[in-house]
Amino acid sequence: KINPDRLWQSLMETARIGGTPEGGIARLTLSEDDAKVRAWLAAQTAALGMTLVVDEVGNMFATLPGRNPNLAPIAMGSHLDTQPTGGKFDGVLGVLAGLEVLRSLKDAGLTTEAPLMLVNWTNEEGSRFSPAMLGSGVWAGVYSRAEADARQDAAGESFGAALDAIGWRGTARAGSQRFAAMFELHIEQGPVLEAEGKEIGIVTGVQGLRWFEARLTGCAAHTGSTPMTMRRNALLGAARVIEAVDAIGLAHAPHAVATVGFLEVSPNSNNVIPGQVDFTIDLRHPDDAVLAQMEADLRAAFDTAAGGIGLEGDLRRISKVDAVRFDADCIASVRAGAERAGVCGREIISGAGHDAVHCAAVAPTVMIFVPSEGGLSHNPAEATSAAECATGTQVLLDAVLAHDRL
């Protein structure tokens, strides 16, 4: 049995690292606060007698030996970075639940057959450095280390420079740390479990996602003396793309989602017609064929918006993560763990992307969801109760033990 109070206390303790007045966490990847929470985690795993390896993109792997040194470890974990308006649970729960499982086993004097591993992936959120799930993506060979190092934040600082600056670049080659299976506990970040009164989601897969960076270039000019007919207003073009992106999401209902979440205007002055607008587009669907159609719709809408008012347009896809189905044996372990813990769950497809998506390409993987109040996430008001966190963590423990018995 896991210790619910200790779990909750660890959640609240780390929530102060980058904590915001709104009650959330703003702990952007590779920030000073990221370094602090990493040091905290390293100290906790050291206290459990675990061996920590950090790879060249900052992914952290802490291992506890099992009875059989020839077995590859069973891994648990998620990420400790957050959105600028992050809540207290997204990612953090998966890491701290794994830590609680390890602590509970130690308290009970139990040793598993296989070694156990706790993982903290670098830059899952993709908010400071896109794309999302970058650390696990390099680990899985989807991106190279050089590609990751070159990514820049809005201030022009590179991922590589930021990683070096906080002192968390390890020496292990990305991908050298392997495991036999990965169990990621996460909040749902959507409304389904709460609406149906289910305690956990047995996640059978993750929908596909495609991210794009767009630039529209017109001509900066005076708002007062430039006739409407002589304008090349980049923001007007962007407004039309935003409207079109929303329409694409609605057109492929009910499962499609499509969003412009980031947008920057240049020169961004009251009395200057915008000369340039940079923005991102996020398209998702559980069916890759529909997602491909959504991308085609986007490209057509983008060209129409740009061409219609004489703008130059540049639209680049910066990430494409296909829909994933998780491993049947791992799913069975979660189902067995839920039964053992006496918890009521349902199968579910994840709307959000997760490091588990990249793990699934390399090793048997599964996820466990707990409910999110109002389906809200990437918001300081993100809420999952202490009891719900504990239930998910208990299922994680029982699932890992079930898998260890296989």
Next chain:
Amino acid sequence: KINPDRLWQSLMETARIGGTPEGGIARLTLSEDDAKVRAWLAAQTAALGMTLVVDEVGNMFATLPGRNPNLAPIAMGSHLDTQPTGGKFDGVLGVLAGLEVLRSLKDAGLTTEAPLMLVNWTNEEGSRFSPAMLGSGVWAGVYSRAEADARQDAAGESFGAALDAIGWRGTARAGSQRFAAMFELHIEQGPVLEAEGKEIGIVTGVQGLRWFEARLTGCAAHTGSTPMTMRRNALLGAARVIEAVDAIGLAHAPHAVATVGFLEVSPNSNNVIPGQVDFTIDLRHPDDAVLAQMEADLRAAFDTAAGGIGLEGDLRRISKVDAVRFDADCIASVRAGAERAGVCGREIISGAGHDAVHCAAVAPTVMIFVPSEGGLSHNPAEATSAAECATGTQVLLDAVLAHDRL
């Protein structure tokens, strides 16, 4: 006769203060570079034996005595601040042309009846601290000093703190410095003079302008797991307002202009549905009745955009400058000056706002325009030739002398 080379050299010399690689100037009001160019101007007027008074919002007034100490001065001037993507002529030309007039009179050993005054107004652009024409507005009593001091830039620094920080807050009460007439030379910032092959514009008035600050508030949430139908996307609302603002400009053709130039998204992350968007709206028309209708159209469109998708909306007008007709005697002096200089001009209404608008409410005022290549302004590529600058400055000299004879 003015000295065209000296004028051009002063333009190029000061263009280096805040000069950009693109060939423009980024000399935001109350920046370090603003302080530098102010010091430069103070040194030049001191060298001409002029007396400098700085008022409590940083407006600079340098006076050269005339033969008759009982006469109020005839003023020339404009502003030395620029847009973030400013060119080399907007505002700067009016100040340096006035300086060149004073230097030429000194070279020629001429003294006018009335004293002459050279004015540099603070924060004409309104880009860092809205509204535009703030220094002249306080001088004219349209805004109080306290209102000006409280205005904040995007980084949260106040106008008052910035003015104190660069050390250019004077002791003279705003409005205490008066003049008998104001002549402001400026680039047209529009396409008319170039298109018609006219060397100068005799500016008979300025269209009205109204500026608004808008905020739309929705709910930040996860882009991947929040169904389209559960969203309150503030950026989608803003996109609809941007489209509506453009339509309002087109609907009141040919003289209306309507623009969203500034927009900021929060939290501005690829995978977060925008929870809040702040932006500005700039509406202008030569006829105040039409402008009032445009404002009504904006308010209706804003409410529709916000209400349609469950956003909270806040729309506040932050400036209202009615259309202005300049003084008939001053216009006659410009016409006389142009004739004397043998220059071909036409009457024109200004599309841009100018400090002269506020001056006109207090003293007889007029403006002189020179052509802008391609009508382009608020852009580093803003271009007026040395010959065109010289022609405008010669007309300024002749107009001031004509007025002095009245």
